[in-house]
Amino acid sequence: MKGVVKWFNKEKGFGFLNTDSMDVDIFVHKNDIEEESLIDGQHVEFDIQQGNRGPKAKNVKITPLEDNNGN
Numbered sequence: 001m002k003g004v005v006k007w008f009n010k011e012k013g014f015g016f017l018n019t020d021s022m023d024v025d026i027f028v029h030k031n032d033i034e035e036e037s038l039i040d041g042q043h044v045e046f047d048i049q050q051g052n053r054g055p056k057a058k059n060v061k062i063t064p065l066e067d068n069n070g071n
Contacts, residue, residue, distance in 0.1 A: 002045050002063070008038040017044060017057055026055045033060040 001019055003026065008015030013030035015038060026048060030037070038044070043065060046057040 001048055002043070003057075005038045005040055005042045005044060007040050010037045017046065017060075022055065024054060026057050027051060027053070028057040028060055032056075032058045035062055038062070 001021065003017040003019035005028075006016045006018045006025060008028070010030075015028055016025040017028055018025060026046075028038070028046070032046075038060070043063045044057075044060050045063050046060040048055050049058055050056070
């Protein structure tokens with residue numbers, strides 16, 4: 001699934017993602033991302049699973065933005 005980082009608190013180690021295909025925010029924990037941290041507005045790809053309090057992102061990978069030529 002593709003989405004965007006809504007916000008991520010590096011000190012607390014968690015945040016939320018947005019995606020066009022779901023109307024709810026998706027929780028993300030620092031242990032589920034490949035990088036050390038995420039930045040608000042970053043584009044990401046991830047798997048999703050149902051957590052105790054709602055959807056949770058797993059295997060989160062930062063995706064590069066395409067340039068103006070589609071590369």
